[in-house]
Amino acid sequence: MIKKILVLFFSFVAMTISAQEAEPEVIGKLSMSAYPKLKMSLGKKVYALVENGVLAEDGTFTATVAQLHNESFIRTDNPAEADFLVRYSKFEAVTPMAIDKFNPMHRKQKIKVGAFWVPTRTDPPGSSQMKPGQIPTQLNSSNKYYCAYMHLDFAFHVAITLPDKSIAYKEDVKLGKNFNSGWMPSEGAAVGKVQEEASVMTYEAVVSEYSNKKISGLVGATFMFKEKDIVCYFARPKKRSSNGAEYLEINDAVNKLKSGLGYLKEDEWNKEAFAMETEGVEEVLKTALDSVGSENYEHINKEIESAIHYNLGIYYVFSKEFGKAAAQFKAVETDPKEKGKDRKFADAAALAKDCEKWQKEKDAYEALWK
Numbered sequence: 001m002i003k004k005i006l007v008l009f010f011s012f013v014a015m016t017i018s019a020q021e022a023e024p025e026v027i028g029k030l031s032m033s034a035y036p037k038l039k040m041s042l043g044k045k046v047y048a049l050v051e052n053g054v055l056a057e058d059g060t061f062t063a064t065v066a067q068l069h070n071e072s073f074i075r076t077d078n079p080a081e082a083d084f085l086v087r088y089s090k091f092e093a094v095t096p097m098a099i100d101k102f103n104p105m106h107r108k109q110k111i112k113v114g115a116f117w118v119p120t121r122t123d124p125p126g127s128s129q130m131k132p133g134q135i136p137t138q139l140n141s142s143n144k145y146y147c148a149y150m151h152l153d154f155a156f157h158v159a160i161t162l163p164d165k166s167i168a169y170k171e172d173v174k175l176g177k178n179f180n181s182g183w184m185p186s187e188g189a190a191v192g193k194v195q196e197e198a199s200v201m202t203y204e205a206v207v208s209e210y211s212n213k214k215i216s217g218l219v220g221a222t223f224m225f226k227e228k229d230i231v232c233y234f235a236r237p238k239k240r241s242s243n244g245a246e247y248l249e250i251n252d253a254v255n256k257l258k259s260g261l262g263y264l265k266e267d268e269w270n271k272e273a274f275a276m277e278t279e280g281v282e283e284v285l286k287t288a289l290d291s292v293g294s295e296n297y298e299h300i301n302k303e304i305e306s307a308i309h310y311n312l313g314i315y316y317v318f319s320k321e322f323g324k325a326a327a328q329f330k331a332v333e334t335d336p337k338e339k340g341k342d343r344k345f346a347d348a349a350a351l352a353k354d355c356e357k358w359q360k361e362k363d364a365y366e367a368l369w370k
Helices: 002-018 061-065 187-198 203-219 245-266 271-277 281-290 302-318 322-330 348-367
Strands: 020-033 045-051 073-075 084-094 097-101 110-113 116-119 146-161 167-180 223-237
Touching (some): 020 245, 061 203, 084 203, 097 110, 116 167, 146 187, 146 203, 223 245, 223 348, 245 271, 302 348
Antiparallel strands (some): 110 116, 146 167
16 A cells, blocks of 8 residues: 555656646847957947048948948948948959850850950850750851850959058959850840840949958958847746746746847847846856756756756857857757657757857957957
8 A cells, every 4th residue: 555655656746747848939039240350349330431532421332332231330421430431442343345256167265355265155056945966957157146255343442440540451352253145146136145144243232242241241240140039948837736936936037038138139239238137047047957856946857957958048148158058058958759840949959059150259259359
């Protein structure tokens, strides 16, 4: 009889411990800027654009295509109040064209387009529409097929200067690309076709892409992640009879993370406001993890333990302590019975890798100041 009672008791305890689950909730969205690759301070910045030595005001070419697309970077028309200036100058464009007339007996390997030699098309006219083994009917001596070649070459100078007049970065940029029309039945058709093909490469497109990738990367206006759904996990008892009081501190910590996220959305670099709003979160979550398996913490099963690791990882991401965040995400265990992308903690492994990458970027930035 005593043995049966003990068996029932331990069965009840096991059921109680397992009758808990982690409930995911999207607590908001967040974008996080990358670290500058130049020795520049962190935080919101004011910048100005200069075109050929003159301030680029609204409506000018540079102001239109070279703006930085990050809310933490505000363009000003007053260089005196700017944290840095991006100076564009020496705009040059070369767009030579050449026509190659089809001659099956004397095929050219290269053709000179302005000052540039480019490879010619070796496929005979109409060959792209032929079936395998079919002989092209266009292979004759009439030479009535033309291919137009165009070489686009854009060049400009860019420099990033600081308030003390020092040059943080400078580069002579030269970007070129070849286009061809393919074989066309007339010279006019070939010219029209190559101009259509080359129309995608404009000065506007070239400078805009350079600004979005190179300049933004240098000053930290790119993103490690943008408008990402931030998920945290609440601890819930499966038994309806339980009010979940044993998880009050853990869930309160998640609610604080949710509130702290609001401050980061306004200014991701506002560490003070975030720290005040999330005071005690790290201590509560770490204490719960350190106490797993001990008396009074039987309510934390494997799933809840993983949820705490995950939430602590999110806290460290918000705090930009990416190395610590990676360690927490690595400690998360997923249920092998759950399948698919919607399973709990499905992104933990990927987040761990991302955090390791972000920590390297942070380390590289901090090394600039040593």
